[in-house]
Amino acid sequence: MSQHKITIGVSLKMYFGHARTLAWCRDVARVAAQRPGIVPERVELFVLPTFPALAPAITAIDGAPVAVGAQDLHWADSGAYTGEVSAVELAELGVRYVEVGHAERRRLFGETDEVIKLKTAAALRHGLVPVLCVGEPDRVDADAAIGIVHDQLDAALAEAPAGRVIIAYEPVWAIGAPQPAPDEHIRAVCAALRGSGRDTASVIYGGAAGPGLLGRLEGTVDGLFLGRFAHDPAALATVLDEAAALVIKEDAR
Numbered sequence: 001m002s003q004h005k006i007t008i009g010v011s012l013k014m015y016f017g018h019a020r021t022l023a024w025c026r027d028v029a030r031v032a033a034q035r036p037g038i039v040p041e042r043v044e045l046f047v048l049p050t051f052p053a054l055a056p057a058i059t060a061i062d063g064a065p066v067a068v069g070a071q072d073l074h075w076a077d078s079g080a081y082t083g084e085v086s087a088v089e090l091a092e093l094g095v096r097y098v099e100v101g102h103a104e105r106r107r108l109f110g111e112t113d114e115v116i117k118l119k120t121a122a123a124l125r126h127g128l129v130p131v132l133c134v135g136e137p138d139r140v141d142a143d144a145a146i147g148i149v150h151d152q153l154d155a156a157l158a159e160a161p162a163g164r165v166i167i168a169y170e171p172v173w174a175i176g177a178p179q180p181a182p183d184e185h186i187r188a189v190c191a192a193l194r195g196s197g198r199d200t201a202s203v204i205y206g207g208a209a210g211p212g213l214l215g216r217l218e219g220t221v222d223g224l225f226l227g228r229f230a231h232d233p234a235a236l237a238t239v240l241d242e243a244a245a246l247v248i249k250e251d252a253r
């Protein structure tokens with residue numbers, strides 16, 4: 001039986017400037033390198049800085065077990081798309097993950113299910129792992145949320161080539177909130193997403209995620225997708241320790 005892997009992702013969104021981003025990447029690289037349990041096969045860590053920081057972030061991480069991903073991509077491989085970045089160029093840079101369909105892109109930049117479908121397919125076509133974000137916009141019960149995220153997922157994966165996908169379940173009402181969604185709500189929706197049929201998918205939770213949450217969700221999610229509460233590298237270190245402890249506990253069963 002293959003061993004369960006915990007995935008921890010961090011998006012820096014547009015919170016930091018360039019120098020702070022690279023200093024944070026160096027700190028995170030140090031934190032990861034100091035932890036023997038942080039190996040991609042067991043505890044996988046990826047970070048998503050802004051586009052201009054991608055190449056220097058890869059250099060700053062310098063061989064530590066931290067993968068670098070982008071926060072967005074364009075669906076076309078090349079062409080007259082001013083301001084956009086293709087999956088081809090991201091892969092060429094050494095980027096391995098790319099976020100698709102974050103709630104902020106859906107809400108502020110008008111991304112539709114159709115656009116998200118095209119971007120997901122482009123990522124997979126070029127060997128990038130899409131971090132596909134789904135989540136209900138308003139606070140509803142778990143059954144209603146499950147219906148909404150299944151529709152989002154079906155639309156996004158409608159023309160997806162084979163390949164690994166990370167599904168980031170982010171209830172929109174918990175993004176930027178002081179607290180994550182209630183544990184029971186996360187457990188119910190993530191369980192439904194895990195049973196959604198794509199066997200190459202990991203399901204991680206985002207939305208005010210931070211230290212302490214992974215242990216409470218034990219066994220019901222494949223990891224966390226962090227925002228603000230990973231800005232302090234020490235908090236991220238705590239989450240990584242919790243992930244490593246979970247993997248050891250699962251191995252002992």
Ligand SMILES: O=C[C@H](O)COP(=O)(O)O
Nearest residue numbers: 011175176207208227228
């Ligand atoms: O990309 C990360 C998520 O949107 C969560 O952000 P947050 O943890 O700052 O609420």
